[in-house]
Amino acid sequence: DSGVTQTPKHLITATGQRVTLRCSPRSGDLSVYWYQQSLDQGLQFLIQYYNGEERAKGNILERFSAQQFPDLHSELNLSSLELGDSALYFCASSVGTGVDSPLHFGNGTRLTVT
């Protein structure tokens, strides 16, 4: 068990809808990262927060947004959903932001857009 909790485990929704994915990092970790895993694109970094502030942005669509709250949990909001957004969404956390601070991943939320 990595200590990173993601809810829900599965989500099925229709095109055009909006969903929120939730992540609780490991105790003591200040950084939260969101990744998308799909069959064709593999694992893609979306966004990183550190202690409530956005730290780095990757291949995140404008329809997607995230935030990290004072209690350090994070939410990823996906709106105007398209079929191609179906994927596994992983949250990871780490103590710091440096490359010597390994990521610990949650078990993911599987999103299916129909």
Added chain:
Amino acid sequence: GEDVEQSLFLSVREGDSSVINCTYTDSSSTYLYWYKQEPGAGLQLLTYIFSNMDMKQDQRLTVLLNKKDKHLSLRIADTQTGDSAIYFCAETLGGSQGNLIFGKGTKLSVKP
């Protein structure tokens, strides 16, 4: 551009050694990582190596880094059926942990 390449499949017999290979592109990567993903689970960090090292050993795992050729390998000694999983190689871009670039993963199948 940034890219991490891995072969997609590897099949070995139980008790044999497995070698999973990876090539990366960013010569400024300071750390390189190996993650393991079992079915239905998230990625589990197996080991990582600092770019000024050639080799790192951790129990049954040996990581070899050839910085000149930008080649990374993971050797699993005495492979067990429980090692069956997808193994991801990842590199960092610059100094940011967030910019982890992952390969597509190598699916390791261990036959009894």
